[in-house]
Amino acid sequence: MTHKAKNPINSDLTLLEILNGLEELGGGRIQDIADETGITKSTVHNHLSTLRQQGFIVKDGDRYYLGLRFLRLGEVARNRGPLFSFGRPEADKVANETGELTNLSTVEHGRGVYLYRTQSEHEVRFSTAAGEYHDLHCSATGKAILAFSPDSVLDEFEDVHGLTRYTQNTITDRAELEESLETVRERQLALDLEEYEKGLRCVASPILDKDDRALGAISVSGPAMKFTGEYYRETLAEAVKSAANVISLNITRTEGTY
């Protein structure tokens, strides 16, 4: 387990449970939240009422929604560390030059988290994956990060989530995974060959600090049909790798501020 609180505060747990419910449902009425979370109506009501009073929740008609207060908290979280501020411009560049969807991610609580994803022209609605979690063993960014992280990171992830199989290509064997990480280390490049979702491929390169430890990774992702041959293994790979290099350099250059 990641962390076990000695004296967990009960009402905090229910409050957070309610937030989780609101996130999943994208908002809802008291009854909905109560059903979703298994918490009594009156309790849900009191918590939501308190949250609203403090400006964290908005009520539209009889529906409750997460408020924009969380947007602010999220931005503060995202701007801890240099990864986002230095990475975003480069990610945008890669997206412009290649025309592909570009991602920036890091690790938190033993899982991969998207810090940023470029906007796609096509899927306008809900394209935002920022803040979403992903597995480390079957994503390009995840493997790029693992290759330059202490074993403890993989240990924690394996402990909590296991090496779940999603497709035929998913690497579910620890030894095999570690072997593949070795080549990632050599080439500073990690691939995802439909290991998480059939038809989806990625290339990632790690973003490193001065001690060659991964702060995160940058990747492009797209359809397997398009991500093949030289375009995939040279053009895109190089684009991602050089972007990662620029970001790493910019970060280490400004070291000390962090």
Next chain:
Amino acid sequence: MTHKAKNPINSDLTLLEILNGLEELGGGRIQDIADETGITKSTVHNHLSTLRQQGFIVKDGDRYYLGLRFLRLGEVARNRGPLFSFGRPEADKVANETGELTNLSTVEHGRGVYLYRTQSEHEVRFSTAAGEYHDLHCSATGKAILAFSPDSVLDEFEDVHGLTRYTQNTITDRAELEESLETVRERQLALDLEEYEKGLRCVASPILDKDDRALGAISVSGPAMKFTGEYYRETLAEAVKSAANVISLNITRTEGTY
């Protein structure tokens, strides 16, 4: 007051207080948070410990920070309503065409909130204002929104925050403000002539739903020295106005989904 909870939950209040503290400090040690919030060490410790266990907080050394969990919650909040998903692409276009800083904002809990701000080349670090609050009476976006909102919105804002004076140009008289809103309604354009910060000007245009009620506003902002004459009152004004129109149209066209 915006909303008064009948049975506010005490531990929720302290938890939220701690989050506020973390936001202000950008993270810190137990003692720091305790000092900042006036809550006892052990209480702070228990709350943070609980939050961490649930993945909302990260601990780096002996420092606690807001976790990326909030990023996700913030994104959910931001994607409620069509404003962000339809507005962002247009805001980016305006930013590209004019080269100026472009903002997208809305109203929540009686205050203006930035939903999105385009990245500026110059100020890389901490340029993110997303989720930040701003006053309605002295900002271009605020006035654009007020002009197309029921009086209750201005009432609530005035009640809670008052028409604070920030510069010589700030409109602090309700009647005068309402008069200026009349011309905003006519021209579908609102200006900020250094009313909030000396040297800073903005132009905004409201984003309207099918009943001509403001969902938010889009604006560009920049130095007063540059924002003058035809460039300010024609070029930028038109850019913002037409972008607002496009967004409004796209939203009403897809009406019913919301």
Next chain:
DNA sequence: CGTTCGATTTCGTGATGCGAAACAATAAAG
């Protein structure tokens, strides 16, 4: 080794969060 500073834990108690159920409000149905 001792000192200092802060994190963590212990612990007793008064406050309070919880759930069942009553009540109100609203909408749908007949």
Next chain:
DNA sequence: CTTTATTGTTTCGCATCACGAAATCGAACG
């Protein structure tokens, strides 16, 4: 218009538990 159903809101009593003072632990420093 009345009835019925559904859900939000409030009440209330009690076992629980969040709180704070102080003790303990642990690390960094000289």
